[in-house]
Amino acid sequence: MTTAEPLVPPSPHVPLATPGVAAATTDLTKVYGSGDTRVVALDRVGITFREGEFTAIMGPSGCGKSTLMHCAAGLDSPTSGSVRVGTTELSTLNDRQLTRLRRDRIGFVFQAFNLLPTLTALENITLPLTLAGRRPDRRWLDRIVSMVGLAQRLDHRPAQLSGGQQQRVAVARALASRPAIVFGDEPTGNLDSRSGAEVLGFLRDSVREMGQTVVMVTHDPVAAGYADRVVFLSDGRLVDEMARPTPQRVMDLMVRLPGGTPPAAESGAPSRIS
Numbered sequence: 001m002t003t004a005e006p007l008v009p010p011s012p013h014v015p016l017a018t019p020g021v022a023a024a025t026t027d028l029t030k031v032y033g034s035g036d037t038r039v040v041a042l043d044r045v046g047i048t049f050r051e052g053e054f055t056a057i058m059g060p061s062g063c064g065k066s067t068l069m070h071c072a073a074g075l076d077s078p079t080s081g082s083v084r085v086g087t088t089e090l091s092t093l094n095d096r097q098l099t100r101l102r103r104d105r106i107g108f109v110f111q112a113f114n115l116l117p118t119l120t121a122l123e124n125i126t127l128p129l130t131l132a133g134r135r136p137d138r139r140w141l142d143r144i145v146s147m148v149g150l151a152q153r154l155d156h157r158p159a160q161l162s163g164g165q166q167q168r169v170a171v172a173r174a175l176a177s178r179p180a181i182v183f184g185d186e187p188t189g190n191l192d193s194r195s196g197a198e199v200l201g202f203l204r205d206s207v208r209e210m211g212q213t214v215v216m217v218t219h220d221p222v223a224a225g226y227a228d229r230v231v232f233l234s235d236g237r238l239v240d241e242m243a244r245p246t247p248q249r250v251m252d253l254m255v256r257l258p259g260g261t262p263p264a265a266e267s268g269a270p271s272r273i274s
Helices: 065-072 095-105 121-131 138-148 163-176 193-210 247-256 263-267
Strands: 021-032 039-050 054-058 080-085 106-110 181-185 214-217 229-234 237-243 271-273
Touching (some): 039 065, 039 237, 065 181, 065 214, 095 106, 121 138, 163 193, 193 214, 229 247
Parallel strands (some): 039 271, 054 214, 054 229, 106 181
Antiparallel strands (some): 021 039, 229 237
């Protein structure tokens, strides 16, 4: 194990909504199907995403990393367990409240750029704010546009932009509402290495220069090397984490994951990484 902290269940006397925590899960379980088709995608996962930190989630295909992100972001409902964004327990929200939380407090960057082709880059960036009936903070918007290098492209529609430029629009859109946390699901999966490095650099800069919290699912050790820490899943459980990752260290650990037995599974205790 390379974890700096023991994998232990949280004390019932310690509140989940602690200062400096952007989001957290406790005993998060997600089960699909039943009987012979029953699949446990997440098995009592507890994790804390700290404010102002860039976390990458990695693991073998089918390990549950995208399911973890979708549950933590309120895009999917857990079978059991708790998900909080700041002090808000997601299970207490109705559909309208959950939609509002995702719109106002969570940013998303996906592998597909998900831009509206009839809107300009600027209109795509500000679309969530427009839908919410809010005016953008001009100084904040200018700062984001400058960071992602789009000042000369704001009047262009997606078809007039390269793939890397379109994903930069998507990053700017995710940051425009000043969300509590930004989730990225393979955000560089459709990009060449140079464009991918630019987008990852922008995400990293949003953390270091703007205090943003970013959580990214990736299968790429190079992408994970941009993060402050990497957490590793295997068979729906958190099994390890790495601070100050490098691509080589991440690759070395990933090679060992499929054949190893998760330590938490050996003890029967729920896995938790803070």
